[in-house]
Amino acid sequence: MTTTAKIAWTGISKRFGAQVVLEGLELAVAPGRSLALLGRSGQGKSVTLKLALGLMKPDAGQVLLDGVDVTRQSEAERRASFRGIGMLFQGGALFDSLPVWENVAFRLINADGVGRAEARDRAVEALALVKLAPEVADRYPSELSGGMQKRAGLARAIVGTPSLLFFDEPTTGLDPITAGAINELIRDRVTSLGCTAVSITHDMASARTIADELAMLDNGRIVWRGRADELDHADHPLVRAFVTGQSME
Amino acid sequence: MGLFSTNPVAALGRATLEGVGAIGRVGLFAARGIAAAISPPWYPRQIIAQFASVGFLSLPVVGLTAWFTGAALALNIYSGGDRFNAETVLPQIVALGITRELGPVLAALMLAGRVASAMASEIGAMRATEQIDAMVTLSTDPRRYLIAPRLIAATISLPLLTLITDIIGVAGGMQVSNYLIDLSPGIYIANTMDFLTAWDVESGLIKSAVFGFIIGLMGCYHGDSAKGGARGVGRATTSAMVSAAVLILAADYLLTSVFALK
Numbered sequence: 160m161t162t163t164a165k166i167a168w169t170g171i172s173k174r175f176g177a178q179v180v181l182e183g184l185e186l187a188v189a190p191g192r193s194l195a196l197l198g199r200s201g202q203g204k205s206v207t208l209k210l211a212l213g214l215m216k217p218d219a220g221q222v223l224l225d226g227v228d229v230t231r232q233s234e235a236e237r238r239a240s241f242r243g244i245g246m247l248f249q250g251g252a253l254f255d256s257l258p259v260w261e262n263v264a265f266r267l268i269n270a271d272g273v274g275r276a277e278a279r280d281r282a283v284e285a286l287a288l289v290k291l292a293p294e295v296a297d298r299y300p301s302e303l304s305g306g307m308q309k310r311a312g313l314a315r316a317i318v319g320t321p322s323l324l325f326f327d328e329p330t331t332g333l334d335p336i337t338a339g340a341i342n343e344l345i346r347d348r349v350t351s352l353g354c355t356a357v358s359i360t361h362d363m364a365s366a367r368t369i370a371d372e373l374a375m376l377d378n379g380r381i382v383w384r385g386r387a388d389e390l391d392h393a394d395h396p397l398v399r400a401f402v403t404g405q406s407m408e
Numbered sequence: 409m410g411l412f413s414t415n416p417v418a419a420l421g422r423a424t425l426e427g428v429g430a431i432g433r434v435g436l437f438a439a440r441g442i443a444a445a446i447s448p449p450w451y452p453r454q455i456i457a458q459f460a461s462v463g464f465l466s467l468p469v470v471g472l473t474a475w476f477t478g479a480a481l482a483l484n485i486y487s488g489g490d491r492f493n494a495e496t497v498l499p500q501i502v503a504l505g506i507t508r509e510l511g512p513v514l515a516a517l518m519l520a521g522r523v524a525s526a527m528a529s530e531i532g533a534m535r536a537t538e539q540i541d542a543m544v545t546l547s548t549d550p551r552r553y554l555i556a557p558r559l560i561a562a563t564i565s566l567p568l569l570t571l572i573t574d575i576i577g578v579a580g581g582m583q584v585s586n587y588l589i590d591l592s593p594g595i596y597i598a599n600t601m602d603f604l605t606a607w608d609v610e611s612g613l614i615k616s617a618v619f620g621f622i623i624g625l626m627g628c629y630h631g632d633s634a635k636g637g638a639r640g641v642g643r644a645t646t647s648a649m650v651s652a653a654v655l656i657l658a659a660d661y662l663l664t665s666v667f668a669l670k
């Protein structure tokens with residue numbers, strides 16, 4: 160699995176002081192597949208994503224992106240590796256000081272050397288793909304609703320035609336209708352780009368919509384993995400509790 | 409742990425280790441910031457925006473401070489010099505005091521209050537809302553995009569602001585002496601120009617460049633190190649301003665000592 164995986168976490172351990180967050184994590188996602196990583200709060204889902212993005216270093220193990228260990232790369236090498244990666248942050252993480260179009264075109268202008276006029280055109284096209292009108296391009300993030308910020312964040316993630324997309328709690332804080340629309344957009348973009356996607360979420364409806372496969376993270380390890388249609392028949396107690404929304408006690 | 413915390417030797421050791429650690433972290437941050445500032449890629453739009461924010465928008469506060477300081481200095485020299493009939497050297501002492509000491513230090517302290525705190529709060533808020541993490545995932549080095557432009561702008565802007573401070577400060581002294589001892593502006597300026605050497609001004613500008621770097625460094629370092637949401641950003645803002653002010657005064661003493669021996 161590891162040799163053909165688009166991204167793989169192998170033997171990953173991470174602790175903060177005495178608290179063990181990940182312990183020997185093994186997880187791989189094949190090219191073109193969409194995986195949702197589920198788990199209770201504080202189980203290390205965000206840490207798993209941050210390790211893949213080079214925002215944290217593991218205590219042990221490797222994160223293989225197309226077979227290359229990104230944890231051992233220099234910062235410059237990692238930035239080059241990340242050219243094909245898009246990320247949607249939980250809060251959007253749009254740059255307050257820049258208008259929406261510059262947020263979307265940030266990588267094009269600052270890392271890829273694309274001219275501002277062309278970058279703006281491509282940003283407006285990306286905004287249209289996530290159902291945002293061209294007038295939104297010149298607004299600042301503080302002038303957008305939460306749902307619009309998520310859409311703008313999604314446009315920023317897909318603008319460089321990435322081969323790997325990460326989504327961190329894409330529907331948190333949104334009403335069910337907006338959350339549904341975001342899920343559909345994510346599903347649509349991931350399918351049309353043919354890219355690999357890894358999402359972390361607590362939202363089961365979101366996980367069922369955007370993912371082909373689901374994995375449950377608990378106590379630093381993957382305790383269950385299966386297809387979305389296997390979720391309702393899973394016999395793992397934690398997965399059952401997630402599906403039914405009932406306490407395990 | 410409670411036992412150890414009451415042990416003064418252990419407390420001293422811990423404080424020493426923390427102090428050395430902090431110096432190491434600031435030193436490393438400064439070295440990486442300088443490396444990013446002197447090597448490409450640069451972000452000209454960011455650098456220009458920082459020049460406008462640090463330099464141009466600081467002109468009113470620095471200008472007012474300079475005028476009042478020059479005028480107050482002239483008043484003090486007049487009233488003090490009157491005791492031994494030394495009022496006539498008022499222009500020279502005002503010029504010397506402003507160019508060598510008060511101009512660079514007061515402009516720097518004003519900038520520490522206005523700019524270091526603003527840098528810390530902006531970068532701290534970006535850290536808290538994952539904007540800096542987002543920048544990394546967008547293949548852009550935050551040290552080059554955020555830190556280097558601020559260090560460059562602060563280091564270059566402050567000497568320029570100090571030059572303006574020198575001129576306005578001397579003008580403040582000139583207005584007061586014109587009113588108090590009826591010294592004409594022409595004679596005041598001639599006395600000042602005859603007395604001042606190029607080094608008097610240059611030494612102040614060298615100090616300013618160092619102070620500007622300190623302001624940029626403290627603003628960026630404390631902002632980048634901010635932890636704990638809004639409260640952490642607030643703490644970073646205060647720490648940036650206080651540490652910049654203390655380091656400016658310490659650096660002023662060190663540089664003045666070096667220049668005095670020259």
